[in-house]
Amino acid sequence: MRLPFDVSPLRAILYNVDEYGFPENPEETRHALAERLESCRDPADDSPLYQLLTDVPRPDLQRLKTDAFRDIVEYSKTMKERLRRAREESSSAVENIEREIDVVDADPAIVIDLFLSYRAVKDWQKMVDLVAKMSPPLKQTILVQEQLGFALNRLGRHDDAERMLAEVIECHGPSSETNGILGRVYKDRWLKASEEQNPAGRGFLNMAIDAYLQGFESDWRDAYPGINAVTLMECSDPPDPRRNELMPVVAYAVKRRLASKRPDYWDYATELEVSVLSDKVEDAQSSLGMAVASVREPWEPETTANNIRMIREARENRGVECEWIKDIESNLMRTKP
Known part of the structure; x- marks a missing residue:
């Protein structure tokens, strides 16, 4: 049996029905449907456009600014309010909400809000633990990978954070957000090395400046990585002369951001x-x-x-x-x- 031409490109499960319109083999049909739903948790590209033209950019919703997530994405107003109140209380209050939901099958927007709520209460380990429970598609989004790198760095797992963020940049290219977090990883390593009087500190400082610069140059509208680069240039001994050229650009970028939104x-x-x-x-x-x-x-x-x-x-x-x-x-x- 073939599907009608206008729906033939769609994935479907075919089954026979009896004279009353019910499946002839309901258990077999339910099993096939369950397998199809399970496979959707870890999908492959099934669009001919994306399969044949790999350079065509996908809708990049995961690059939405993390801080604006709750204002931009529509999802349960009740859950949004509950998480807001939980963030004002404690990490335990946020965790109580997590216990109520199935992280794999819940609305991805709720899971992301839960993830960012742990960040708000500075429970970095709970952020890491939650990622392990997410569905593969959600776990692989740029937003989650970036914030996982952020949490790993806060836990002192600098090598793991660096590796993860470097992979995001390799796969998706530099960005002000990813490079900004990677720059923070190198900055923390520089500060730690400086306290220990480790000569590697100078190298980490230069790596931090380079990461921030790459992020700023990828999107000059975002002044955050630019100001971090300038600040670290100021902290170099002697001060990095490039800060004099970069400062007016950063100042203009933040001026435009303040004026445009x-x-x-x-x-x-x-x-x-x-x-x-x-x-x-x-x-x-x-x-x-x-x-x-x-x-x-x-x-x-x-x-x-x-x-x-x-x-x-x-x-x-x-x-x-x-x-x-x-x-x-x-x-x-x-x-x-």
């Missing part, structure tokens, strides 16, 4: 860092106020404060008075969402 925490934090690096005290105070008012997750101001601290310490080592920068750093460390 509803600004978020990272926009104001980047503007703050630009002002500190440029010694613009009043501008820095203004950006600080907006950044503090826009904090969503507790690790965000901590990350910015650490960058500000690095700038301050680098300049103090060169004999520059930085009391006003220390005040900004202190304000950030006291900030709660």
